[in-house]
Amino acid sequence: MVQVAFYDRAEDSVYKFAVIGAIKDGKWVLCRHGKRNTWECPGGHREAGERIEDTAKRELFEETGAETYVLHPVCAYSCMRNGGEASFGMLYFAQIESLGILPDYEIAEVKCFDELPKEREFWTYPDIQPYLIEKLDSFIEEGLAKEQK
Secondary structure, eight states: OEEEEEESOOOGGGEEEEEEEEEETTEEEEEEETTOSSBBOSEEEOOTTOOHHHHHHHHHHHHHOEEEEEEEEEEEEEEEETTOOOEEEEEEEEEEEEEOOOOSSSEEEEEEESSOOOOGGGBSSTTTHHHHHHHHHHHHHHHHHHHHO
């Protein structure tokens, strides 16, 4: 079992990965790794010496081909398996304006979805991704409410 917890912020040095919930033209942008049949939000591990925001930008491009976008930090989060040590990531939201050619890395397919399926079998990380999507939904709703004021 995986426990997911959310935080406003964490010390930058603890972040091991960045995950980006991305939308283009009102649709969710997800990717499928070449070695899997499941879908995931763009994201990945931080490289040595890299700022976590730079990780998010690099992964968004590598996994979707996103060329122009607006990136918003959402929150820090942690995942802990079976009472083990927590692993921290940073969650972002991207409004993608344009997609270019998908780089030839590990991603086999990028697809836009009107709605995100609820079935666990759809997701690469079914114990984590639904919680991140829920947090992204709240972030988007709050942002729209702020814009309307």
